Amino acid sequence: MDVASMLQVSVLLFLLAALGGVTMAGIRFAGKHNPPAWLAMFHGLLAAAGLTLLAYAALAEGVPAMAQLALLLFLVAAGGGAVLSLRYKWNNLLLPAWLVIVHALAAVLGFVLLAAVVLLGADG
Numbered sequence: 001m002d003v004a005s006m007l008q009v010s011v012l013l014f015l016l017a018a019l020g021g022v023t024m025a026g027i028r029f030a031g032k033h034n035p036p037a038w039l040a041m042f043h044g045l046l047a048a049a050g051l052t053l054l055a056y057a058a059l060a061e062g063v064p065a066m067a068q069l070a071l072l073l074f075l076v077a078a079g080g081g082a083v084l085s086l087r088y089k090w091n092n093l094l095l096p097a098w099l100v101i102v103h104a105l106a107a108v109l110g111f112v113l114l115a116a117v118v119l120l121g122a123d124g
Helices: 003-030 037-061 065-089 097-120
Strands: none
Touching (some): 003 097, 037 065, 065 097
């Protein structure tokens, strides 16, 4: 699989993960309860698959600087997601709004950069 295809599939995986993320954020901010565990796990699985593919493309083949920055932002988002899951959800604590927002912002910025690389062929 060539780099362009890997980046395209990665964008698709992150897009699907984002749909779950938006749903979970809606559940969290609509009331004082956390989203269901199955949705969080599915979201994390899709995001981890996208992250793994992006990291492989970056390390094995080389990607534009914008895609490298996207990878860094997705790693930050993954760290936030791990804390949300393992510290809060696992212990039945309400997810802190500020961490949900930081997690989402890092992921959205990473997605925008990666999508720009794929859609615009940015070399950045």
